[in-house]
Amino acid sequence: MVSPAPPPAVVTVSRGVRVGYGVGSICTATFSTVPGLLLLFYMTNVLAVPAWIAGVVVFLPKLWDMFINPWVGQRSDRTVSRFGARRPWMLLGAVTLPVTFALTFAGPPLTGVSAALYVAFFYFLTATAYAFYEVPYKAMPAEMTDDYHERSSLLQWKMVFVGLGILLAGAGAPAIAGTDVSGHRTMGLLIGAVLLLSMLAAFFGTARAPVIGRAEAEPSIAAQFTAARSNKTFMVLLGLSCAQMFSAGVMLAGAPYYATYTLGDPAATTTLFVGIVGPLLITMPLWVWLSKRYDKRGAMILSSALFMAGAVGMAFSGSLGSAYAHACVLLVGIGYAGLQLLQFSMLSDVIVHDALVTGKRRAGVFTGLWTAAETVVFAFGALVLGWLLAATGFAESDPSTPVAQPESATTAVLYGTTLLPAILMAVSILLTMRYSLTAAKIKEAQDAAAKTPADAVEAQES
DSSP, X not given: OOOOOOOOXXXXXXXXXXXXXXXXXXXXXXXXXXXXXXXXXXXXHTSOOOHHHHHHHHHHHHHTHHHHHHHHHHHHHHOOOXXXXXXXXXXXXXXXHHHXXXXXXXXXXXXXXXXXXXXXXXXXXXXHHXXXXXXXXXXXXXXXXXXXXXXXXXXXXXXXXXHHHHHIIIIIHHHHHTTSHHHHHHHHHHHHHHHHHHHHHHHHXXXXXXXSOOOOOOSSHHHHHHHHHTOHHHHXXXXXXXXXXXXXXXXXXXXXXXXIXXXXXXXXXXHHHHHHHHHHHHSHHHHHHHHHHSHHHHHHHHHHHHHXXXXXXXXXXXXXXXXXXXXXXXHHHXXXXXXHHHXXXXXXXXXXXXXXXXXXXXXXHHHHHHHHHHHHHHHHHHHHHHHHHHHTTOOOOOTTSOOOOOHHHHHHHHHHHHHHHHHHHHHHHHHHTTOOOOHHHHHHHHHHHHOOHHHHHHHHHO
């Protein structure tokens, strides 16, 4: 009788690499926050771009992510260099993204459609540069360790820096940008510098990251979609994440409008963001514990329910005031903290489980499609909100000629920023109930993969 193979040793990640990797998420958090928070409002209220056109400008460059992100994932899977497979692409993003981002908010002497075309061009370049960094960056955790809970611990550090990045960006960027062109130009330059420092820190900080295996590149983009569709667990996770990102995208794009037209205080954009981001900095250990106590699916349902409850509560803030609104936003923030951690941890689980079952390492494939869908639906939230405002009579303006908005538009701001995200979060809860990958299933797959051919023959004979 052949004795069973010993279980594989857990590959741990050093604290230095955890911190080095985590710092890079300041870039992803900042880039996800600032355009989502300010770009639509910047065009409609500073560059006098009609709301429906502004929504299209925010959305179309992100649609390009459906093509560029899988391509980057494929190329990074195949890359062989002395810097590894992922880090050369991260460095390419570091030298291009800060420049294109600053140019997007440079504020040319244009208004209306011509200003929209300018922003669209540079935002398109920005989306491309961001893909160079984001796709390989998100593929790395699944290649650093194959342990279910070690990935959560690794991503806990990432989430701390996510919270820090969103806090700095969400609170600082609106304060710097103000309501004029020069403020947005200054903001673009400063945020560009933050992006550069974060990406370089991640590039150098992951130089000694462990690699448990190389990904196998699919031969074409079409093959990548086929590979993803063949993994039902990934498709369920992608669906629930898209619902969550759509919800967050609508709320983020609506925040400046909500502060301005519901709370009557444009400066409240900053304090609202502190309410959302604060929990990211202090609740990560709690969410890690909850994911171990109730597994990640149970923790995900809880975090989504908290986000949904807070969003519904915000719908009543028109009559209950600013303090009440901020309390509801804090509840949203606690839920959002859980979503941020669990999404990426569950994605890494799916990648590892897929490798155990199929024998293929396809981290670039899954993260490429994941990031593409994530950014598209996040931007789609701004598009939907822009169209909703346009349909209800919202009037574009510039700082020199402010206009009074009709009641229909301010009502759309209130309910579009609150109830629509709540409905989408309810959809994500239903999809999460269909997610079936647990620690036990990954352990079962690991045990099966560890069996020797002799073990398999003996099992068949018995």
